Amino acid sequence: MKRFSTPVRAVSAAGTAVLCIAGLSACSSSDDSAQAGSDTYTWWDPYPQHDESSDWAQRVAACGDEAGVTIERTAYDTTALTNQALLAAQEGNSPDIILLDNPAVSTLADAGMLTTMSEFGLDTSRFDENLLAAGVVGGDAYGIPIGANTLSLYYNKTILDAAGVDPASITDWQSLTAALEKVVANGDKGITFAGIGTEEGSFQFLPWFWGAGADLRDLDSPEAVAALELWKGWLDAGYAPNTVINNSQNTTWEEFLTGRFAFAENGTWQVNSAAEAEFPTGVIQIPGRDGGVAQTPTGGEFITAPVQEDEARYDVTKQIVECMTTPEGLVKTANTFAYYIPSTQAGQKELLAQHPELETWVEAVRNAKGRTSDDLGTDYPKISEALWTAVQKALSGSMSPKDALAEAQSNAEAEIE
Template sequence: MNSSSISARAAVFGTVVLALSACSSAPQSSGTATATGNTYTWWDPYPQHDASSSWAKRVGSCGQQAGVTIERTAYDTTALTNQALLAGQEGNAPDVILLDNPAVSTLADAGMLTSMDEFGLDTARFDKNLIAAGELDGKTYGIPIGANTLALYYNKKILDAAGVDPDSIKDWASLNAALKKVKDAGKKPITLSAIGTEEGSFQFLPWFWGAGAQLTQLDSPQAVEALDLWNTWVKDGTAPNSVISNSQNTTWEEFLTGEFAFAENGTWQINSAAKAGFPTGIVQIPAKDGGTAPTPTGGEFITVPVQKDSQRYNVTKKILECMTTPEGLVETGTTFAYYIPSTAEGQQAILAKEPGLKPWVEAVKSAKGRTSDNLGTDYPKISEALWTGVQKALSGAATPADALKAAQAQAKQAIGD
């Protein structure tokens, strides 16, 4: 979920907003889905990667292997989903759309995507926890080209000075003990993003799920425990008041000042962390009582819109297979520098090239799709209620319990339960 790059991106589904990040709004290429027998159309949310980029060449090479030319159009994710829905209504959808994973349910629910069973693509090799984000009502409507997720980056210099061993962080109690040592040493303990957008929900979910809470019950005792944790951090100065308005990029900029011991952020900051002016590392976000908390998955799915001419699927299948071989997943992962392959074979292959990605592979293996549990198109409504509740609590407008009680009522009304 990177505000300047791809990761877990913004998606606006008509009136449903999943504002994970924002890119340039101008589409690259023609913006039309018109295709001929030897030309296949491909839409993706990467306008920052122009026709000369490694990504564009990656897409083009899969077309060449399938014996066709790919006409690629890149949109800001906000525009992409809206444009896709419009194209579906007009019967002019492209052959392939690469979508941020929560958008898959929206387009599937609109009836514009071909299920992978109908398409004839075997999905068994993809990690179940990752592909679940593309499932709706028992059918799979897309395949993940990779995944990214969250962890806690740390400033080793600050931890060493405070006498904190990052390996000691196993649960909330040990994390709080580490944060207290940092604070007692006169340093800033942690920063994160609690902004009133999808980014805020994205960052809160590891703590919410790590407490044992479920998105179907926002005001459960476990959910209140998670919000109490964040609220306590803000009230006692463990986390700065700025978290209420912090985007993930802003949080990262705070961390790069070298003043914070920890920052919650994602796989997409790997390269930036390596270039920081201080040594860094990561620890998994701990669950309340120990173990790794489930973190939300970011990343795109390849989807196949319904075509009037079903014969086109034969070539489209070759394009998708090219993109998702173990070697193809590694090439995509290294092209973007922070994408973890979505199959066990792909993960082993990327670790052979980049052993330092091991903690992130582990994080992705324990991650969870936001639309999993068959939440589908209900997720954006639930998420908006959740981030609204988090904002109310952290701003002092309501107690965590009251804020989440209101959030649950808002979610139930929004989804019609």
């Protein structure tokens, strides 16, 4: 099996200008964050859709109140946040706390701008190891997941009933494909997913890739080829529409809500929308190739503590982080966003006591895997781009799955080496 090396390397900061979100009274420049007083702590997150009046902003502010300080919150979109964080570190004025999309943790850790949780004095043993792993680099945890989301298969109960398909009978790829055949023969549409040529495409392909037993360091393995042949076979048979080539996760969901598709691969964040659909819906976990449940990739943010020149600030920062990550705190975050599953067993138990209908999602998250796990770190984005490019070429018919993945492996090795 081919293996990519995973050297530690310096990452230069991107000098991208980023605007603060209008309407956020806490908006500040990176220079301002360096000037925060002892009673003001700076917080950056990737939620510009949640303004200062939102439940989320109030949730953050309450943890500041509990620690006896004021939290000055700034929101950026996900990509801008990573770029701005690297720039702030380069200029020596990082915020006290940053919430990062989990694949970005390794990027900032590799740049040397994050404290490890052991240095920070936080015990991470209560967090689910599979979720914590996305923030582990070189054996050290550089953040704590404030929750996680992942993928499963939503189904339209009306369509399955009409085709005589019991969702409980879907236990592997063969039984899923047989279900799609019945649905299409009955005049309905089979399955929709997001095969777009971006990270979303890789994110949606990974359950099938991992469900076949494939490894991200070996993109052209027979197992990887089988996964891509599955998707391509569904297109060729008419079980999936050609639109999947350009579908984002949002457009995939819009297709499912038309009521014409039996299945849609999508995430925890659509739970409320599914409950409000004009037809009865259900959820099953994505099956592995030969049975069992496929591992799915985790989405969600990590709470991290950037390195500070004034180490005395860490004591209060730690109090804020602990407030956010108690079992009760994790459930508050889950309820605030309506799609996060807590990252500890205790938090999950408390969430299920309030929302037993989320049991399938809790099980899926417990089985999920970080995209940068297996010590892929900052190599992951290069591997992912090679993978989604291969998916695009195979689905479009410009290359066979085998050839597309062979090219992907070669390209990934060249980028990493």
